[in-house]
Amino acid sequence: MTSDPNHVDFVRRIIVGDVERGKHDGRVHTRFPPEPNGYLHIGHAKSICLNFGIAQEFGGLCNLRFDDTNPGVEDVEYVEAIQADVRWLGFTWDDRLFYASDYFEQLYRYAEQLIESGDAYVDSLDAEKIREFRGSVHGVGRDSPDRTRSVADNLDLFRRMRAGEFPDGAYVLRAKIDMAHPNINMRDPTLYRIRHEHHHRTGDAWCIYPMYDYAHGLSDSLEGITHSICTLEFEHHRPLYDWFLEKLGVHHPQQIEFAKLNLTHVLMSKRNLRRLVEDGVVDGWDDPRMPTLAAMRRRGYPPAAIRQFCEHIGVAKFNSVHEIALLEFHLRDVLNKAAPRAMAVLDPVRLILDNYPEGQGEELEAVNNPEDEAAGTRRVPFGRELFIEREDFMEDPPKKFFRLAPGREVRLRYAFFVRCTSVEKDAAGNVVAVHATYDSETRGGNAPDGRKVKATIHWVSAAHAVDAEVRLYDHLFATEDPMDPRGGPDGRGNLNPESLIVRRGCKLEPSLAEAAADVTYQFERLGYYCVDRRDSRPDALVFNRTVGLRDTWAKEKAQGGG
RNA sequence: UUCCUCGUGGUGUAAUCGGUAGCACAGCAGAUUCUGGUUCUGCUAGUCAAGGUUCGAGUCCUUGCGAGGAAACCA
Numbered sequence: 001m002t003s004d005p006n007h008v009d010f011v012r013r014i015i016v017g018d019v020e021r022g023k024h025d026g027r028v029h030t031r032f033p034p035e036p037n038g039y040l041h042i043g044h045a046k047s048i049c050l051n052f053g054i055a056q057e058f059g060g061l062c063n064l065r066f067d068d069t070n071p072g073v074e075d076v077e078y079v080e081a082i083q084a085d086v087r088w089l090g091f092t093w094d095d096r097l098f099y100a101s102d103y104f105e106q107l108y109r110y111a112e113q114l115i116e117s118g119d120a121y122v123d124s125l126d127a128e129k130i131r132e133f134r135g136s137v138h139g140v141g142r143d144s145p146d147r148t149r150s151v152a153d154n155l156d157l158f159r160r161m162r163a164g165e166f167p168d169g170a171y172v173l174r175a176k177i178d179m180a181h182p183n184i185n186m187r188d189p190t191l192y193r194i195r196h197e198h199h200h201r202t203g204d205a206w207c208i209y210p211m212y213d214y215a216h217g218l219s220d221s222l223e224g225i226t227h228s229i230c231t232l233e234f235e236h237h238r239p240l241y242d243w244f245l246e247k248l249g250v251h252h253p254q255q256i257e258f259a260k261l262n263l264t265h266v267l268m269s270k271r272n273l274r275r276l277v278e279d280g281v282v283d284g285w286d287d288p289r290m291p292t293l294a295a296m297r298r299r300g301y302p303p304a305a306i307r308q309f310c311e312h313i314g315v316a317k318f319n320s321v322h323e324i325a326l327l328e329f330h331l332r333d334v335l336n337k338a339a340p341r342a343m344a345v346l347d348p349v350r351l352i353l354d355n356y357p358e359g360q361g362e363e364l365e366a367v368n369n370p371e372d373e374a375a376g377t378r379r380v381p382f383g384r385e386l387f388i389e390r391e392d393f394m395e396d397p398p399k400k401f402f403r404l405a406p407g408r409e410v411r412l413r414y415a416f417f418v419r420c421t422s423v424e425k426d427a428a429g430n431v432v433a434v435h436a437t438y439d440s441e442t443r444g445g446n447a448p449d450g451r452k453v454k455a456t457i458h459w460v461s462a463a464h465a466v467d468a469e470v471r472l473y474d475h476l477f478a479t480e481d482p483m484d485p486r487g488g489p490d491g492r493g494n495l496n497p498e499s500l501i502v503r504r505g506c507k508l509e510p511s512l513a514e515a516a517a518d519v520t521y522q523f524e525r526l527g528y529y530c531v532d533r534r535d536s537r538p539d540a541l542v543f544n545r546t547v548g549l550r551d552t553w554a555k556e557k558a559q560g561g562g
Numbered sequence: 563u564u565c566c567u568c569g570u571g572g573u574g575u576a577a578u579c580g581g582u583a584g585c586a587c588a589g590c591a592g593a594u595u596c597u598g599g600u601u602c603u604g605c606u607a608g609u610c611a612a613g614g615u616u617c618g619a620g621u622c623c624u625u626g627c628g629a630g631g632a633a634a635c636c637a
Binding site: 007009033034035037067069070072073126127130131134135136137138139140141168169171172181182183184185187190192193194195209211212213216232233234235236237238257259264270312313314315316317318319320321322323325326328329330332336337341367370371400402403411412413414415444445446453454455456457458522524525526527549550551552553554555556 | 563564565566567568569572573574575576577584585586587588595596597598599600629630631632633634635636637
């Protein structure tokens with residue numbers, strides 16, 4: 001992508017051209033057409049942002065249309081979830097919520113029209129035979145014996161198909177195009193199949209259902225769509241898309257194909273995601289490690305982060321893989337500006353200020369968001385005994401470690417300077433408490449004598465701390481390509497064993513007890529976290545890590561600099 | 563051994579009619595900082611290949627190489 005707004009992608013370039021030439025009266029009307037057979041994921045978000053975004057930019061409209069032509073795999077559960085996800089992402093379709101099933105009657109009439117014009121016929125070949133007759137990429141196909149059936153017989157048979165006279169699979173309606181076509185999609189594709197199945201919207205009104213290629217383009221046409229934007233795998237279907245519209249002489253939208261989103265470490269195929277859920281590899285479609293919008297919402301992603309990401313990745317025809325780091329950059333960028341700050345200690349060790357009066361305490365003022373003055377301040381309780389991060393203390397620190405160590409002075413964020421005096425250890429040598437003295441002159445965090453410290457660490461008052469479970473999430477797959485063959489045929493060997501680390505007994509500053517369910521907080525110096533909307537309870541808080549802060553110290557350590 | 567689409571730094575994406583290859587992320591270095599965060603500055607690094615046309619080619623032409631997709635009564 002580019003920061004120059006004059007640079008437009010190839011889809012928008014086509015649309016600009018169409019508008020300038022006055023095609024479709026300069027109207028722009030797009031649609032987002034999910035099949036209600038699964039949850040929306042980040043890949044769909046790219047398409048949603050493209051379709052709804054283009055409509056907004058060109059003063060046009062974008063419909064939400066469910067492609068519900070295969071009742072066996074579709075369900076209302078999904079139509080509701082999909083609507084919630086699109087709305088959450090920040091887009092509205094007003095009263096333009098449609099279903100391909102809305103058009104079943106019209107689609108049927110079009111089919112009869114095609115039969116009458118000799119462009120479609122009823123075939124009795126079974127699925128296997130049809131496949132065989134179609135031939136392969138290496139050679140031409142063969143005509144079905146039924147290809148020459150009379151119009152009258154075709155019409156009669158097709159009507160009886162609708163009437164329910166035949167069992168599943170007995171007949172199909174096929175377009176009569178060209179069995180020798182180099183594009184296999186044009187070798188007499190199927191238009192209708194018999195399925196005695198209950199449809200989630202039309203009930204038992206139909207026992208024949210239209211195929212995607214037939215239903216999709218005509219639905220676009222009926223809705224007055226001008227630009228039908230879809231992914232690259234439909235490129236070979238475009239001649240067919242155009243064929244139906246031309247034969248029927250109806251409104252003809254333009255299909256434009258773009259490369260769908262791929263991300264490193266992320267599995268995007270619906271089928272494989274479903275297997276992760278079914279096999280219990282993850283906790284469900286909204287497990288925060290999943291790439292579904294429901295999961296990302298639960299994980300703490302603000303929708304603006306996803307939108308901003310989608311705006312910046314660009315649109316092209318080249319099949320590419322984006323680094324997950326780019327998504328995380330936009331996530332942190334949005335969160336840094338918006339997230340309220342709080343202090344939390346995930347791996348607590350006690351810090352005792354020996355010169356702080358026992359049984360006393362005070363409240364200190366902390367800034368809620370240094371990036372947003374309007375966020376104001378809050379008061380945080382302080383006392384003699386605190387919790388600090390185990391990682392923020394080292395008995396024998398390497399050169400580049402700036403935090404607490406024997407004899408070392410650091411600042412407690414928004415509080416005082418403290419100097420470490422001694423360490424308490426158990427028989428096994430584990431640090432159980434760190435002792436320090438505080439400088440009462442440094443209240444608020446600055447020394448009147450102007451002396452500096454090299455580090456500021458976060459803390460929580462032991463007397464006021466709220467306990468919580470914190471779930472640290474990381475990429476579900478350790479390899480860039482989740483289906484890397486070295487991980488086995490199902491990619492299971494590529495799973496990241498540390499994609500979820502549960503920390504119990506974490507200590508939070510008391511204000512977090514009332515954390516809002518839809519707000520992602522920054523735990524200072526750690527990362528971004530939000531209440532788990534499914535599992536958290538007032539008496540048993542659960543927080544999810546959305547993403548960590550950039551951590552140059554961890555990088556330093558990893559390079560052996562520590 | 564068919565058809566379709568596509569090849570620009572590590573990743574992704576720009577470059578009007580052929581006219582200085584730009585931006586973002588990542589990486590590296592430094593400055594600032596009460597978050598080893600943020601912010602700021604700088605650096606590294608690219609037109610798949612070979613020919614051709616041209617004063618001049620990422621862009622046009624030819625050939626080659628490479629990648630992805632296509633043979634559901636799925637979408």
